[in-house]
Amino acid sequence: MEHIGGGRASQVFALDDRMVLRRSAFDAAAEARLMRYLHGVGFPVPEVFAAEGAEMTMQRLHGRTLGAEVSAGAVGVPEAAKLLLDLHDRLHEIDAPEFLTGSTRGIAMDADGTRKVLHLDLHPENVILTDDGPFLIDWTNAAAGDPEYDLAVTWAILVGIDVRDFGPELAAQLAWLEASRTDLADAFRDRTGRPARDIAAAYRNADPNTDQAESNRLQEALTDS
Known part of the structure; x- marks a missing residue:
């Protein structure tokens, strides 16, 4: 996996042209739930494909x-x-x-x-x-x-x-x-x-x-x- 970004508590890896994996120092369930809610009402957040423990797979943004x-x-x-x-x-x-x-x-x-x-x-x-x-x-x-x-x-x-x-x-x-x-x-x-x-x-x-x-x-x- 290619490391493409990160911060104090998370690192982001490219899985392919469409998806990234974010690994964090915390459980991502609550964040993923909110992002799915916002995506559902049309606000521009990355689409979440999967979330388990500290890992979240989501839409790769090109920009x-x-x-x-x-x-x-x-x-x-x-x-x-x-x-x-x-x-x-x-x-x-x-x-x-x-x-x-x-x-x-x-x-x-x-x-x-x-x-x-x-x-x-x-x-x-x-x-x-x-x-x-x-x-x-x-x-x-x-x-x-x-x-x-x-x-x-x-x-x-x-x-x-x-x-x-x-x-x-x-x-x-x-x-x-x-x-x-x-x-x-x-x-x-x-x-x-x-x-x-x-x-x-x-x-x-x-x-x-x-x-x-x-x-x-x-x-x-x-x-x-």
């Missing part, structure tokens, strides 16, 4: 990430912001299924009774641009709740991450973020209120992968907003 396209100059920052916001808006039209939890990292995203599907990790590296349009990947953090929190989490990701934390090779791939960070983040700040951004910062700070430096950047961004 580059939105981040890579911005880096190459093929997509401008305003267009990237619009695309991300459009994906949010399309997703937030979908009522969350009963099985999708509204509580995550100790935070009740559905505390006010609103239960829409939230991705909670919607950023340019999780959007694949294909000939059939953009697809949203990596649903491990999804929950049910108020859409404003999802928008605010994207803002928190954009203002908090320092690409240098990922090492020189990946930092070079993400160099586009430093050049476009402010414009992208502002698009999401303008769609959220301070209370939602406070929740988003708390959500990010509850992630064991968030270090003190990122937490400090988040707090600085909150103060400035």
Whole structure:
């Protein structure tokens, strides 16, 4: 099998031109169930063919990430912001299924009774641009709740991450973020209120992968907003 991608907790291998296998450090059943639900209502997620334990076989997407396209100059920052916001808006039209939890990292995203599907990790590296349009990947953090929190989490990701934390090779791939960070983040700040951004910062700070430096950047961004 050809290794074609991965992150902190998962690795992706090409099985053939149509399918990939993702191996994770966690059980993929809940994520696969949600992806099948979203595929069934027409939202652009990879089709899931099988899921067992930590392995999931799904549709292979042919295209580059939105981040890579911005880096190459093929997509401008305003267009990237619009695309991300459009994906949010399309997703937030979908009522969350009963099985999708509204509580995550100790935070009740559905505390006010609103239960829409939230991705909670919607950023340019999780959007694949294909000939059939953009697809949203990596649903491990999804929950049910108020859409404003999802928008605010994207803002928190954009203002908090320092690409240098990922090492020189990946930092070079993400160099586009430093050049476009402010414009992208502002698009999401303008769609959220301070209370939602406070929740988003708390959500990010509850992630064991968030270090003190990122937490400090988040707090600085909150103060400035």
